[in-house]
Amino acid sequence: MATTTIAPAERENYLNKEYGLGSWLLTTDHKRIALLYLISITFFFFIGGFFALLIRLELLTPAGDLVQADTYNKLFTQHGQVMVFFFLIPSIPAVLGNFLVPMMIGAKDLAFPRINLLSWYLYIAGGALMMHAMLTGGVDTGWTFYTPFSTAFSNTKVIEAGLAIFIAGFSSILTGLNFVVTIHRMRAPGMTWSRLPLFIWAHYATSIIQILGTPVIAITLVLVVAERALHLGIFDPKLGGDPLLFQHLFWFYSHPAVYIMILPSMGVVSEIIACFARKRIFGYTFVAISSLSIAVFGFLVWAHHMFVAGISVYAALVFSLLSYSVAVPSAIKVFNWTATLYKGSIHYDAPMLYAFGFLGLFTIGGLTGLFLACLGVDMHVHDTYFVIAHFHYIMVGGALMGYLGGMHFWWPKISGKLYPEGWARLAALIVFIGFNLTFFPQFILGYLGMPRRYYQYPPEFQVLNVLSTAGATVLGIGYLLPMIYFLWSMRYGKPAPDNPWNAAGLEWQTQSPPTTFNFEKEPVVTWEAYNYDEIDAGHKEEVPVVG
Amino acid sequence: MRVTKRRSPLSDSNVAVQTSVHEDVHRPELLHHFADPQQQRNSASLGMWIFLATEVMFFGGLFCAYLIYRNWYYADFAAASKSINAALGGTNTAVLICSSLTVVLAIWAAETSRRALMLAMLALTMFFGLGFLGIKGVEYHDKFVEHHVPGPSFSFEHEQIPGHPGQYANPQHAEIFFALYFIMTGLHALHMIVGLGIFTWLFVMAWKGRFTPEYHTPLEIGGLYWHFVDIIWIYLFPLLYLIDRHP
Numbered sequence: 001m002a003t004t005t006i007a008p009a010e011r012e013n014y015l016n017k018e019y020g021l022g023s024w025l026l027t028t029d030h031k032r033i034a035l036l037y038l039i040s041i042t043f044f045f046f047i048g049g050f051f052a053l054l055i056r057l058e059l060l061t062p063a064g065d066l067v068q069a070d071t072y073n074k075l076f077t078q079h080g081q082v083m084v085f086f087f088l089i090p091s092i093p094a095v096l097g098n099f100l101v102p103m104m105i106g107a108k109d110l111a112f113p114r115i116n117l118l119s120w121y122l123y124i125a126g127g128a129l130m131m132h133a134m135l136t137g138g139v140d141t142g143w144t145f146y147t148p149f150s151t152a153f154s155n156t157k158v159i160e161a162g163l164a165i166f167i168a169g170f171s172s173i174l175t176g177l178n179f180v181v182t183i184h185r186m187r188a189p190g191m192t193w194s195r196l197p198l199f200i201w202a203h204y205a206t207s208i209i210q211i212l213g214t215p216v217i218a219i220t221l222v223l224v225v226a227e228r229a230l231h232l233g234i235f236d237p238k239l240g241g242d243p244l245l246f247q248h249l250f251w252f253y254s255h256p257a258v259y260i261m262i263l264p265s266m267g268v269v270s271e272i273i274a275c276f277a278r279k280r281i282f283g284y285t286f287v288a289i290s291s292l293s294i295a296v297f298g299f300l301v302w303a304h305h306m307f308v309a310g311i312s313v314y315a316a317l318v319f320s321l322l323s324y325s326v327a328v329p330s331a332i333k334v335f336n337w338t339a340t341l342y343k344g345s346i347h348y349d350a351p352m353l354y355a356f357g358f359l360g361l362f363t364i365g366g367l368t369g370l371f372l373a374c375l376g377v378d379m380h381v382h383d384t385y386f387v388i389a390h391f392h393y394i395m396v397g398g399a400l401m402g403y404l405g406g407m408h409f410w411w412p413k414i415s416g417k418l419y420p421e422g423w424a425r426l427a428a429l430i431v432f433i434g435f436n437l438t439f440f441p442q443f444i445l446g447y448l449g450m451p452r453r454y455y456q457y458p459p460e461f462q463v464l465n466v467l468s469t470a471g472a473t474v475l476g477i478g479y480l481l482p483m484i485y486f487l488w489s490m491r492y493g494k495p496a497p498d499n500p501w502n503a504a505g506l507e508w509q510t511q512s513p514p515t516t517f518n519f520e521k522e523p524v525v526t527w528e529a530y531n532y533d534e535i536d537a538g539h540k541e542e543v544p545v546v547g
Numbered sequence: 548m549r550v551t552k553r554r555s556p557l558s559d560s561n562v563a564v565q566t567s568v569h570e571d572v573h574r575p576e577l578l579h580h581f582a583d584p585q586q587q588r589n590s591a592s593l594g595m596w597i598f599l600a601t602e603v604m605f606f607g608g609l610f611c612a613y614l615i616y617r618n619w620y621y622a623d624f625a626a627a628s629k630s631i632n633a634a635l636g637g638t639n640t641a642v643l644i645c646s647s648l649t650v651v652l653a654i655w656a657a658e659t660s661r662r663a664l665m666l667a668m669l670a671l672t673m674f675f676g677l678g679f680l681g682i683k684g685v686e687y688h689d690k691f692v693e694h695h696v697p698g699p700s701f702s703f704e705h706e707q708i709p710g711h712p713g714q715y716a717n718p719q720h721a722e723i724f725f726a727l728y729f730i731m732t733g734l735h736a737l738h739m740i741v742g743l744g745i746f747t748w749l750f751v752m753a754w755k756g757r758f759t760p761e762y763h764t765p766l767e768i769g770g771l772y773w774h775f776v777d778i779i780w781i782y783l784f785p786l787l788y789l790i791d792r793h794p
Contacts, residue, residue, distance in 0.1 A: 182590075233722060
């Protein structure tokens, strides 16, 4: 493919159509907005990563020596808030989703391009306010804002941080709204629901959570801010209020929020596994429906975060049982991906390595989630490093691996350049090793009883903590590498062909990078999703035919 | 506009698409990324319905808090509820219902090319909206004068619990009622103000003659929003004003 003659003048595409700051800041092109998001969330990823680095450095030794207790409280709070609200939640939907949802269904753009741009500006406004809060004193409530500490006792910038997340929440809502309308109304002729890529199904399910969950945390944060500013008593037991009500409202969003992070990642993994195993996804319908059922079940399990907070035993029992039910659709996905690999012709390119990493790490994260859904075990490991390890296996091992895998898979389409494959495989390996070295010891630490959110610990925990910190360093290198070679490839990378992976999916049928309206002629779909048998058999249909 | 009606059911049988003849009848309101006006209209309408679903969840958190505290502190809530002016609240309910009627009439006028009627109905809707906010302002003023606004100057001492002579409401619990009252009606009023902004824009569009029997989608989705804000009030009014009221 490297020998294809490159036309002397570069073809017009969404990147070179217009230059200048205005053409980017006022763009309504979903692909350009995706890049705006890519730059912004990468910025916040490194801010959140910087806090993580300081946390791990502090925990290198049992004594509290690098930072003081209040600083440490701010570090883990801001690490959580930045990573959850300003990196993970927008990560795949706002970058890859924005770029790919219209292309995968054969549309020219999202249904509401201007609302799409608005959502980016809301994200930036929220992000700026969050930066302001962090630079002028920080927040120390934990990312969970638990009352009455956040409303009556904390002396930090709770109001600013709360409003920042409130504003960023609307960016998330608008993205979800745009996706649902786009998927319903903008599909190309012939693109039936059963022909949609699983990436689209995953984003549909994600959008439903964004639409129905995010407003609840928005109003909860309004109440926290109002209570703190005006000394109301809605969540303050001293004034007749109920702090558990806050926890219920908070987790009603914040539990499903985990699925906002993991579902898009599952969509990415479905695309990658099908492509690099050269097979249609096994059990397509089940994988599609399981995304929706995860979204639905996800709304019914929130109180498993409150088993030791004083909810009734009966409520705890019901929420424990419901929490197990999430394992069913999750397992359906994992088993179907594994079955897809069976007798596939597997290629070990970098995206596939990330997908493999996802499979293993998500499985560990999911299974340890079952430990935590069990009332008895949860009493023992609640608020310990076991919980920290569990949700990092889901949010980093799952969501972030999928994000990186997707970035590699679609980078040729996004940038029009090929990334260096050797480096990418190395980076994938480093991330996998570094991740496990960081977080596996934390399972043991938590099981042995090390609580989360303390800056000191008994000396007998030091070996495992040193391992974890060492792993975090390796992980950090693993994250810097793709950043470096992606940037490098934009200038020095080989030009990417239109379909470097020989992949199915409409986004590969147009040029790399695509033109502003994605397709020369509106595509007409006459084939099923993941028709790899047809593609590899050589009688691949000549695609966008009629127009 | 393209002649094909290829959008409707996305079935396999429908794939044989006629070549779209780009006769490009100039339609300023048809955005470039939509294939035809029908698709654009359906998208806009679905978008508004989904937005309203987010609004239901947004207010839902407040209704949830309200129901819990009303169950816990029923007597105090009843006493506090009695102190707000049900006559003004009832008037406002009627005002909003009238405004919903005028919205529907404005859309009907657009569909049937009655320009003057459409403008009159839009103006009347805004008049009702402003009237609602005015009456709401009077109520807020009364509460302020009576020291019923939660905060340092809040006072609700020696207020009778309805139906229980000699028993007084707990001021702290009544303060929770008033906190919820102000947050809920305040957010609702904020939505009314946004609605007035939308209707001002609709009025200008209508004045410029942008709406035709074929194209009046902004009126429809603006109307959806307005009806939704009305419906929120229909729930707020009995929940806040009519706890344990007997004539």
